[in-house]
Amino acid sequence: MEYMDTIDLIAILALVLALLLMLSVFSLKRRVNELESRLNQRDPYGGMPADPSFSRTSHIPAPMFVQNPELAPDLERRIRLLIAEGKKIQAIKVVREARNLGLKEAKDFVENLERSGNFR
Incomplete structure (x- = not known):
């Protein structure tokens, strides 16, 4: 038992x-x-999608190349336009978002584009 x-x-x-x-x-x-x-x-660059009701840059339309990396010419055109308008800080923000770069790298990228006129 x-x-x-x-x-x-x-x-x-x-x-x-x-x-x-x-x-x-x-x-x-x-x-x-x-x-x-x-x-x-997540978007293709590793960030979470932005809340559509909140945008720190609401006066700048959402960049299409963030969702579609094949639109690189649009990125170049947009950055050149921002630089020409004297909106260097906004251009740096766009590059950071599109290329997933740090602040210094994006700033160097925009300044190089501004100096040389070349887009890499």
């Missing part, structure tokens, strides 16, 4: 452990799905 009680107790403990592990697996699977969903919402 005592032998059966021990086996029953081990079986119950194994069942409880299996249920706990299953709950952990489901929880992890849910978290992975959430992360995959958030990853799929």
